[in-house]
Amino acid sequence: MNESILSVEHLTKRYGENTILEDVSFSVARGEVIVIVGPSGCGKSTLLRCLNALEPIQGGEIRLDGETVDSGAKDLTRLRQRIGMVFQSYELFPHMSVLNNILIAPVQVQKRDREEVKAEALELLERVGLSAKKDAYPRELSGGQKQRVAIVRALCMHPEVLLFDEVTAALDPEMVREVLDVILDLAREGKTMLIVTHEMSFARAIADRVFFLDNGGIVEQGKPADFFDHPQTERARQFLRTFEFESVK
Amino acid sequence: MNWEFIIKYLPLNRKAAWLTLRLGLLGIALSTLIGLFCAAVRYYRIPVLHPLVRVYIEISRNTPLLIQLFFIYYGLPKIGIPTDPASCGVAGLSFLGGSYMAEAFRSGLESVEAIQTESAYALGMSRFQTLRFIILPQAAAVSVPAFMANVIFLLKETSVFSAVSLMDLMFTAKDLIGLYYKTTERLFLLVAFYLVILLPVSLLGTVLERRLRYAGSGT
Numbered sequence: 086m087n088e089s090i091l092s093v094e095h096l097t098k099r100y101g102e103n104t105i106l107e108d109v110s111f112s113v114a115r116g117e118v119i120v121i122v123g124p125s126g127c128g129k130s131t132l133l134r135c136l137n138a139l140e141p142i143q144g145g146e147i148r149l150d151g152e153t154v155d156s157g158a159k160d161l162t163r164l165r166q167r168i169g170m171v172f173q174s175y176e177l178f179p180h181m182s183v184l185n186n187i188l189i190a191p192v193q194v195q196k197r198d199r200e201e202v203k204a205e206a207l208e209l210l211e212r213v214g215l216s217a218k219k220d221a222y223p224r225e226l227s228g229g230q231k232q233r234v235a236i237v238r239a240l241c242m243h244p245e246v247l248l249f250d251e252v253t254a255a256l257d258p259e260m261v262r263e264v265l266d267v268i269l270d271l272a273r274e275g276k277t278m279l280i281v282t283h284e285m286s287f288a289r290a291i292a293d294r295v296f297f298l299d300n301g302g303i304v305e306q307g308k309p310a311d312f313f314d315h316p317q318t319e320r321a322r323q324f325l326r327t328f329e330f331e332s333v334k
Numbered sequence: 335m336n337w338e339f340i341i342k343y344l345p346l347n348r349k350a351a352w353l354t355l356r357l358g359l360l361g362i363a364l365s366t367l368i369g370l371f372c373a374a375v376r377y378y379r380i381p382v383l384h385p386l387v388r389v390y391i392e393i394s395r396n397t398p399l400l401i402q403l404f405f406i407y408y409g410l411p412k413i414g415i416p417t418d419p420a421s422c423g424v425a426g427l428s429f430l431g432g433s434y435m436a437e438a439f440r441s442g443l444e445s446v447e448a449i450q451t452e453s454a455y456a457l458g459m460s461r462f463q464t465l466r467f468i469i470l471p472q473a474a475a476v477s478v479p480a481f482m483a484n485v486i487f488l489l490k491e492t493s494v495f496s497a498v499s500l501m502d503l504m505f506t507a508k509d510l511i512g513l514y515y516k517t518t519e520r521l522f523l524l525v526a527f528y529l530v531i532l533l534p535v536s537l538l539g540t541v542l543e544r545r546l547r548y549a550g551s552g553t
């Protein structure tokens with residue numbers, strides 16, 4: 086792992102009087118996979134949304150490869166092209182076919198050659214097992230298929246960093262796997278990713294570092310083995326216990 | 335029913351029908367422009383204009399066209415703005431139609447979920463690209479039924495034009511009724527002509543709706 090690609094310094098985010106994130110600092114190395122966990126409402130989605138300037142921030146600085154990310158920046162759209170994001174709820178464009186969902190941004194925003202992007206899109210669809218669905222509309226896909234398309238759509242922009250916000254949270258259990266497998270594959274390829282998830286065994290398998298977010302800040306961070314087996318703080322222990330069940334027999 | 339009378343006055347009717355249709359379409363085109371503008375102002379909550387547009391919509395929707403026409407036709411000359419029947423009719427129709435169109439477009443725009451805009455932004459699209467490629471196509475599909483209903487409503491409202499002595503269908507009818515007392519025939523022609531204009535529009539609307547419903551919605 087080498088130089089840092091994303092750095093966050095003293096980030097503060099408020100909604101009105103409500104402070105959601107306070108003085109959060111961290112940096113992410115190129116090729117690193119960060120998994121962010123924490124109780125519901127602790128600000129995980131908010132943090133990701135700040136990283137590609139979907140939310141204005143009230144303090145601190147976010148830098149992507151040295152360039153400041155700021156919701157008021159002139160070249161905001163150029164910065165956002167370098168950060169891919171996939172959300173929890175399916176956010177495909179319902180009026181476009183799978184292929185057009187994937188092509189619209191590379192062709193219209195990046196002005197790349199349509200045929201060239203199409204070839205790449207078909208290859209990626211093939212990889213996630215969806216080449217047969219290229220002309221389907223989103224309403225004809227299952228939740229897991231939609232999320233795989235959303236991932237391909239983000240990948241086709243060639244982002245330097247990928248953000249995943251609980252991309253399997255709305256899926257039926259049997260579809261979770263197919264989506265997580267795609268993300269595991271991206272990790273093997275060396276993509277830089279920040280992943281919010283409640284799938285703890287997935288987190289353990291994919292993370293280089295785990296961040297435990299609570300009370301507006303990163304309470305604890307470390308290698309997955311350390312964090313999951315030897316959490317340092319009482320808050321983290323408590324949080325991890327919510328995923329365990331004791332035998333009732 | 336006196337068919338001879340009907341045939342004799344058919345040309346006069348056709349002329350009136352043509353005029354009515356032209357003024358009606360012009361009014362509808364202007365209504366559409368006003369409607370798009372007002373819907374955009376409300377959707378993006380543009381300061382200053384936003385409350386003004388709301389006031390306009392309330393006034394326009396809650397007063398009858400007849401009153402609006404009288405106001406324009408007899409009121410404006412009093413403050414030095416000359417009016418003629420044709421432009422007055424178009425202005426009145428646009429004033430009325432603008433607010434109905436605005437509401438039709440606004441409900442379309444607001445039916446597009448915020449996450450759609452956010453995912454477009456996350457893909458690096460500008461506000462304009464997001465509007466053009468993501469919001470408008472989805473909004474249009476939702477707006478079409480209300481839009482077509484408004485077109486028909488406004489075409490029907492052209493029957494009020496005669497109030498400002500415009501030679502439209504209605505006026506020709508009243509005129510002839512006055513001259514010949516052939517009420518049944520005249521009213522028959524009147525209804526027939528409105529049907530000739532309105533039925534194709536209504537049919538077009540049904541076809542459009544069916545096609546757009548397929549293209550539009552449903553994740």
Ligand SMILES: Nc1ncnc2c1ncn2[C@@H]1O[C@H](COP(=O)(O)OP(=O)(O)OP(=O)(O)O)[C@@H](O)[C@H]1O
Nearest residue numbers: 100103105123124125126127128129130131132251
């Ligand atoms: N637009 C908003 N306006 C005001 N408060 C908000 C807004 N969005 C989120 N919040 C608040 O910010 C806090 C953090 O929300 P966020 O969605 O980031 O949590 P999360 O960690 O992603 O939770 P979950 O695990 O449930 O997704 C919550 O208390 C939420 O109520």
Ligand SMILES: [Mg+2]
Nearest residue numbers: 129130131251
């Ligand atoms: Mg969340």
